[in-house]
Amino acid sequence: MYDSFARLCADEREKNRPLWELIRSEDCAENGQSLSDSWQEMERMYAAMKEEDRDYDPGRLSNSGLVGDEAGRMHAYRTAGSTISGPFMSLVMERALKIADSNACMQRIVASPTAGSCGVVPAVLLSIQEARDIPDRQIVQALYVAGGIGGIIASRATLAGAEGGCQAEVGAASAMAAGALVSLMGGRAQQTANAAALALKNLLGLACDPVAGLVEVPCVKRNVIGAVNAISAADMTMAGIASRIPPDEVIDAMRTIGKRMDPGIRETGTGGLAGTPTAVRIREQIRAAKQEK
Amino acid sequence: MKLTDIIGPVMVGPSSSHTAGAVRIGNAGRRLLGQPVREARISLHGSFLATGRGHGTDKALVAGLLGMAVDDRRIPDSFELARHAGLSFSIDGIDLGDAAHPNSARLILTGERGRKLEMVGASIGGGRICITELDGLPVNFSGDFPTLIVHNEDLPGHVARVTTLLSDSGINIAYMQLNRAHRGGQAVMVLECDQEVPQEVLTRLQAMDGIVKVTFLSLLPEGEMSDV
């Protein structure tokens, strides 16, 4: 697993191999897996992402009833044709909602990097594939890049909301998606790292404050900002806009912010949005309903 | 950690740390016990305790003890399935102290053939786990490798004898840790191996002087696991 963008960029210069190959080789060497087995496993992940996108049911609500129909609403609005964000962005938003809704409803999803943030990477990759007619092979390669970025974040900081807040989940997912997008557009390691850094910077400090402790509110809608933010970070990068803070240092900042976060905003479901009067009321209602059962 | 722990796992939602990680902790418990679980006392700590129920952490731990994988669609029904499988369990809260990872659970297990095990497992993000305590002593392993855990008297020579036996049996040690309660008391060796440790080697280890307990986490499919 790569533990810094610096080493990834240096390896690209030295070995002159595509990023995804470097990331795959390192992983295979570490885990004693063959290159082809690794590829098949990653293909399986992408197949499961397509499945979760297809399997969404707008009539299904989560156990608490708090979420489940968001993607259905977005779909109806988008297909009516008058979205502010335009056809591509609104489709990405719908997909992010679909997958995050399915997760909240205890359906089968691909954690990427976590279940709470599972909508970000697939929403972006499935949509760009459709829009640009990109073959599966290249998307699977982009998944390696996304995974490599997640690995760097995991090594330097964390991917757990309980340790680092939502910046470590939706923030990390957004960085992974942004880097994957840039690599799909032919970006080199430096640009890929830049896109990840820009995406992560925009979500630094994000609290993990799920209402009633459930991965529902605000998680489902936060997947949308993760996906949309990834696209804007990728576009800024392709425009030549550079992060003034080097990518590895951005991740290190994320780690220190996470460490300074109060436990109330680290997945305990007590602070932030989860501590609002409305959230407290919801929590009580859920508890009462459970006792009745 | 593997790449497919980051893009992946394919799992039943809603939480990789509270659902998938909990399934894996349960799974590790079953594998460490080396026999089907008959009785389980499950205690939730920290965030597992605060938000575990809503995330199905309780159901996920039981599903893991039953041997289900993280993408098993039956996870939500594990309590019901436990009754059919003859697994009785209790679930309560516990304070394992500030040093414990916020997503931790303690499991006290009894197996079909009477073997007992007490462990603490932590879900450390993205569905990955770490076993942090085994039968009273601190350990630190993921369960990604075939893992041998040897509790022994803290006296000179044990480590050498155990590692010699392993290397004579053609088993390569990938990672190794030593821990002890206090000098001259009980110590624990954790050996993460590249190969499975066969039954015969486990039996010989168990018979060695000064070895208190041998525990082995096998990655083989259920039916092929050694029974220590």
Ligand code: SF4
């Ligand atoms: S708010 Fe917390 S639980 Fe929800 S997606 Fe973010 S990190 Fe995960």
